[in-house]
Amino acid sequence: MIGKASTADEIVNYLRSLRSEEAIAGMERFGIVTETALGISNPDLRRIGRLTGKDHARAFTLWASGIREARMLALYTLEPKRLSADAAWGLAADFNSWEIVDNAADIFVEAGLVGLIPDFAADEREFVRRTAFAMIAGAAVHLKKEPDATLIAWLDLIEDHAGDARNFVKKAVNWALRNVGKRSHACHAPAVALAQKLSESTDKTARWIGKDAVRELTD
Structure with missing residues (x-):
């Protein structure tokens, strides 16, 4: 069994032992990239992460394996407060999945x-750009002490990239806009104003983002 003293190789071998072709097929139906997948669910990976504990260096060795489950486990077991901007860019360069x-x-x-x-x-890569808007969506929910002004300022980025028709970008832009609008009374009005503006755009993607956000934020 694996534990806190387990090496990255031992953990990868353990993950390989749990491979499930049926689960891999199920993941494909949710748009999860399965080229290197072993079919282990995220709740199970989180359980494994609790067994192995946090280990920042080991997490990056797991990431380097390229295996989907090892990379998810790397994210669950690295130490966020030790993560540098350069290291984050290094991870982002490998992103190939919305998950x-x-x-x-x-x-x-x-x-x-x-x-x-x-x-x-600003990065043209689809999944790197998605990261920006997934971060905005997450920050709107989790950064309780962040001034509303920070979130409102990010609306300019949302507007700038609302015309990106790539599936995983447009959905994240929409997600970010909705979450900013739901954060507080102060954020709601400017988010709705942007959503309404986008809903009237001549650009098909921006119009979809705006209409969907208006529908949720004015419900």
């Missing part, structure tokens, strides 16, 4: 790396 992005985005927010949001948004 990895959304979990990593929460870690980046916890690590206090929200300053990377504009840079991630």
Whole structure:
């Protein structure tokens, strides 16, 4: 059995022993990238992470394996407060799945790396750009002490990239807009105003983002 003293190789071998072809097929139906997947659910990976404990260096060795489950476990077992901006960029360069992005985005927010949001948004790679908006969505919920003004300022990024028609970007932009609008009374009005503006756009993607956000934020 694995534990806190287990090496990355021992953990990877344990993960391989849990491989399930049936579970892999099920993951594909949710749009999860399964090229390196072993079919282990995220709740089970979190349980494994509790057994192995946090180990920052080992987490990056797990990430380097390229295995989907090892990478998810790496995110669950690295130490956010030790995560540097350079290391976050190194992880982001490997992103190839909405699932990895959304979990990593929460870690980046916890690590206090929200300053990377504009840079991630400016990056042309689909999953790196998604990271920016997944971070905004997460920050709107989890950063309770962050001034509302910070969230409101990010609305400019949302507007700037509302025309990106790529599936995993547009959904994250929409998610970010909705979460900013739901954060507080102060955030609600400017978010609704932007949503209404986008809903009247001549751009198909921006119009979809706006209409969907208006529907939720005015419900």
